[in-house]
Amino acid sequence: MTVERCKGSPFAKHRPAASAGRTAHWNRIYGTRTAAERSWTQKRPARSLAFVRAARLPAGSLLLDAGCGASTLADHLLRQGRLNLVLVDVSSKALRETRSRLGRRAAGVRWLRADLAADRLALPIDLWHDRAVLHFLTRAPERRRYFENVRRCVRPGGFVVLSGFAPSGPEQCSGLPVRRRSAADLMRELGPQFRLLRRSSERHRTPWGGLQDFVYLLARRRLRPPRSAGPQSVLPDDPPPGPVAPSAPPRSTSQAPS
Numbered sequence: 516m517t518v519e520r521c522k523g524s525p526f527a528k529h530r531p532a533a534s535a536g537r538t539a540h541w542n543r544i545y546g547t548r549t550a551a552e553r554s555w556t557q558k559r560p561a562r563s564l565a566f567v568r569a570a571r572l573p574a575g576s577l578l579l580d581a582g583c584g585a586s587t588l589a590d591h592l593l594r595q596g597r598l599n600l601v602l603v604d605v606s607s608k609a610l611r612e613t614r615s616r617l618g619r620r621a622a623g624v625r626w627l628r629a630d631l632a633a634d635r636l637a638l639p640i641d642l643w644h645d646r647a648v649l650h651f652l653t654r655a656p657e658r659r660r661y662f663e664n665v666r667r668c669v670r671p672g673g674f675v676v677l678s679g680f681a682p683s684g685p686e687q688c689s690g691l692p693v694r695r696r697s698a699a700d701l702m703r704e705l706g707p708q709f710r711l712l713r714r715s716s717e718r719h720r721t722p723w724g725g726l727q728d729f730v731y732l733l734a735r736r737r738l739r740p741p742r743s744a745g746p747q748s749v750l751p752d753d754p755p756p757g758p759v760a761p762s763a764p765p766r767s768t769s770q771a772p773s
């Protein structure tokens with residue numbers, strides 16, 4: 516079992532500083548915080564699993580978990596045994612943690628260390644899943660490269676599940692600023708090639724009891740590009756489910772996770 520490194524990026528000349536900084540940041544996070552000290556940890560990624568199930572992918576389809584980190588989404592999907600997985604992250608430490616947790620089951624997974632905002636991915640994907648990754652891309656060129664990767668990889672008729680902090684969610688995570696979005700914002704960025712199938716909001720409880728508002732959406736890539744690339748018709752967002760208590764770090768640790 517090997518971890519591939521994305522090579523030959525046409526963006527190479529733009530990437531070193533920001534990309535190396537991202538890798539260093541996330542390696543430091545995974546190297547110094549336990550799962551219980553990371554705000555995004557979930558025992559069971561129930562909403563992601565429900566949205567993946569809603570896509571009703573045929574057995575053998577390829578799911579890419581973009582910025583998989585140490586998520587247990589792979590554990591659950593491998594247990595179901597229906598899908599093939601590509602796990603991608605900018606952090607080698609995160610990939611190592613997930614691989615060692617999966618043990619022998621890791622051999623059936625394709626591992627890729629890549630920066631989705633800098634490297635060029637070209638894999639035919641049936642479902643692109645992202646929880647809490649895209650929202651770190653606060654600069655327009657990074658988002659452009661990320662969405663170019665989505666559009667290059669997700670085949671016509673394929674799906675995307677995107678989730679991140681809602682407009683009422685936190686302004687930062689793990690010490691980094693984030694870009695908060697509604698489902699309508701996400702659909703605008705995906706572009707008219709994608710059709711919204713489902714969306715929902717979730718109040719995530721951090722391991723130390725803080726609350727964070729997320730949005731989730733499931734969209735499908737049209738079989739043919741739409742005739743006009745005009746504005747998308749998207750339902751207005753659900754009203755936010757009420758005020759959110761500020762998330763507080765666990766008292767027992769000296770380093771404050773966020």
Ligand SMILES: C[S@@+](CC[C@H](N)C(=O)[O-])C[C@H]1O[C@@H](n2cnc3c(N)ncnc32)[C@H](O)[C@@H]1O
Pocket residue numbers: 537541555556557581582583584585586587603604605606609629630631632633645646647648651688
């Ligand atoms: C908040 S964590 C979420 C991890 C996982 N998706 C989950 O739900 O548990 C963000 C993850 O995105 C990864 N990441 C951040 N920026 C990235 C990028 N540009 N390309 C690939 N991975 C990235 C980080 O290393 C980290 O594992």
